[in-house]
Amino acid sequence: MKDGLQHEAYQMVIFNALATTGSLTKAAEKLEVSVSHVSKQLHILEEKLNVQLINRSTRSLALTPEGKDFADYCEQIVALIHGANTLMTDSRDEVSGNVRLALSCSFGTLHVLPALDELQRKYPALTTEVSLFDYKVDMLEEEIDLWFTTFEEINAGYVAQRIVDTHFILLASPDYIQQHGAPTHPTELKTHNCVTYHSKNRSYTHWLFAKEGEDLDVQVSGNYRVDKAEAIRDAVLAGRGIGYIASYLLTDELASGKLIPLMPDWKPTQKMPVYAVYPKYQNLPFRLKTIIDFVKQVIGQPPYWDKNLSKWLKR
Numbered sequence: 001m002k003d004g005l006q007h008e009a010y011q012m013v014i015f016n017a018l019a020t021t022g023s024l025t026k027a028a029e030k031l032e033v034s035v036s037h038v039s040k041q042l043h044i045l046e047e048k049l050n051v052q053l054i055n056r057s058t059r060s061l062a063l064t065p066e067g068k069d070f071a072d073y074c075e076q077i078v079a080l081i082h083g084a085n086t087l088m089t090d091s092r093d094e095v096s097g098n099v100r101l102a103l104s105c106s107f108g109t110l111h112v113l114p115a116l117d118e119l120q121r122k123y124p125a126l127t128t129e130v131s132l133f134d135y136k137v138d139m140l141e142e143e144i145d146l147w148f149t150t151f152e153e154i155n156a157g158y159v160a161q162r163i164v165d166t167h168f169i170l171l172a173s174p175d176y177i178q179q180h181g182a183p184t185h186p187t188e189l190k191t192h193n194c195v196t197y198h199s200k201n202r203s204y205t206h207w208l209f210a211k212e213g214e215d216l217d218v219q220v221s222g223n224y225r226v227d228k229a230e231a232i233r234d235a236v237l238a239g240r241g242i243g244y245i246a247s248y249l250l251t252d253e254l255a256s257g258k259l260i261p262l263m264p265d266w267k268p269t270q271k272m273p274v275y276a277v278y279p280k281y282q283n284l285p286f287r288l289k290t291i292i293d294f295v296k297q298v299i300g301q302p303p304y305w306d307k308n309l310s311k312w313l314k315r
Contacts, residue, residue, distance in 0.1 A: 009077065009081065010041075011041050011044070011045045012073075012074040012077050012078065013031070013074075013077075013078055013081070014027065014031065014038055014041045014042065014045075015042065015045060015053065015070065015071065015074050016071065016074040016075055016077075016078045016140065017030050017031050017038075018038065018042065018054065018061060019063060019067070019071035019074065019075075020138060020140060020141045021141075022061055022062075023061060024038050024039055024061065042054065049070075051064075051066045052064050052066070052067075053066060053067035053070055054067050072156055075140065075155060075156060075157055076156050076157035078140055078157075079139075079140065079155075079157035079158065079279040079280065080157065080279070080280070082140070082143075082279055095123040095125065095126050095286065095287050095290045096123070096125035096126055096287065097125075097126065097127070097287055098127045098128070098129065099126070099127070099128050099129070099145050099146060099287055099288065099291065100128075100129045100131075100142075100143055100144050100145045100146075101116075101128055101129065101130045101131070101144070101145065101146050101147070101148070101291075102130075102131050102132075102133055102137045102139070102142065102144045102146070102147040102148070102149070103130060103131070103132050103133070103147075103148050103149075104132075104133065104134060104148065104149050104150055104274075105132045105133065105134045105228065105229075106134075106228065106229035106230055106246075106248075106249065107148070107150065107166075107229075107248060107274060108130075108132055108148055109132065110248060110249070111248060111298075111299060111305075112148050112295055113130070114298075115294060115295045115298040115299075116128060116130070116291070116295075118294075118298070119290070119291065119294045123290070126287060126290075131144070133149075134199060134227060134228065135199065135200065135201050136149075136151050136153070136201055137149070138155075139155070139158065139277070139279075140155075145278065145279075145288060146276060146277070146278050146288055146291060146292070147275075147276070147277040147278070148163070148274060148275070148276055148277075148295070149274070149275055149277060150166075150272050150273065150274055150275070151201075151275075152273065152275070154275075154277050157279060157280055158277055158278065158279055158280065159277065159278055159279070159280055160275040160276070160277045161275060161276045161277075161278075161292060162273055162274075162275055163273075163274045163275060163276055163292075163295065163296055163299065164273070164274050164296075164299050164301070164303050165271045165272070165273050165274075166246045166247060166248050166271065166272045166273075166274065166303070167246070167247045167268070167271060167306065167313055168244050168245060168246055168247065168268040168270050168271075168272075169244075169245055169247060169250070169254075169261055169268060169309070169312055169313065170207075170242065170243075170244055170245075170261065170262045170263055170266075170268055171236055171242070171243050171245050171253075171254075171259040171260065171261060171262065172236060172241075172242045172243070172259070172260055172262055173236060173237055173238070173239045173258065173259060173260070174257065174258075174260060175239035176236075176239045176240075176241065176242065177260060179239070180192060180193070182260070182262055182263075183242070183262060183263060184263060185263070185266075186207070186209045186216045186218045186263065186266055187216070187218060189207065189218050189220050189242065190218065190219075190220065190221075192220075192222075192241065192242050193222040193223060193224075193240070193241035193242065194207075194220035194221060194222040194241055194242050194243070194244075195222055195224050195225075195226070195232050195235045195236055195240060195241040195242065195243045196220060196221070196222060196224075196225050196226075196232075196244075197225070197226065197227065197229065197232060198225035198226065198227060199227035200227075203225070204244070204270075205219055205220055205221065206218065206219050206220075207220055207244045207268070207270065208268065208269040208270045209263075209266040209267060209268060209269060210266070210267045210269045211265055211266045211267065215269070216266075220244075222241050222242075223241075224240055224241060229245075229246060229249055230249060232245060232249075233245055233249045233250070233253075236259065237253065237258055237259065242262065244268060244270065245259075246272060247303075247305060247306050247309055247313065248303065248305050250305065250308075250309060251305075251308070252308075254309065254312055255308070261312050276292045276295070278292075
């Protein structure tokens with residue numbers, strides 16, 4: 001009975017690797033076994049389930065509808081196995097061990113990495129491996145323990161704990177305003193050059209505003225789109241256009257007059273939550289909990305960067 005369950009779990013790990021890589025060869029490389037072994041285990045699994053899980057072709061593997069359903073279950077099982085391994089190596093007497101972290105590039109670099117540096121000075125036995133991503137991470141594929149992200153859609157078998165909400169401010173440089181004027185109503189943004197975020201996974205070309213119960217969703221455009229949040233701020237500082245900028249990117253730009261808030265009567269209502277994502281555990285490993293709690297404590301509520309912007313933020 002025990003050997004049978006262990007073998008079934010092993011086959012689910014293999015099928016998960018097949019589903020995530022889409023290739024017998026890549027799955028074998030990931031699991032450090034032979035291609036023939038992966039192929040044999042897939043055949044045994046299909047025979048046992050009496051269903052075809054994968055359509056085979058000379059170039060690629062495609063999941064059948066039954067294969068897609070089974071892959072969802074396998075993903076959850078592999079996440080649980082990964083979580084169990086993490087839990088068993090966890091120490092509740094000391095914050096120690098290794099944590100593989102994924103961070104969104106902008107927010108992670110500016111606000112999570114400094115907190116981690118402070119935390120690891122306090123707990124030198126804690127080691128971290130950090131990867132920076134600006135796209136949705138496959139935590140199983142990348143073998144990530146904890147992901148700080150602004151993506152709201154997560155895979156089955158994972159938990160997203162809200163860390164903080166980031167707010168936005170509509171800004172332009174004095175040079176831009178001198179050359180092009182300042183809009184006084186959101187609809188006027190359609191006639192201005194707006195610097196927008198655009199990546200393979202998502203784009204922000206709809207800017208949201210509210211005033212005295214009136215909500216507006218304005219589609220904007222411009223001649224400069226970029227997939228890094230800091231680059232939007234820098235482009236606006238350089239006078240290239242108007243930006244709808246996340247407050248976590250700002251320090252002294254408003255106080256020094258380098259950037260000017262626009263349309264003071266209209267409140268930008270877009271919020272961008274930041275989440276800590278991790279596998280579902282019956283008991284969250286202590287070192288993961290420590291990291292999450294420490295980052296939340298350092299950021300604070302409201303976040304520390306908003307305290308310097310309180311006179312310009314319209315909540």
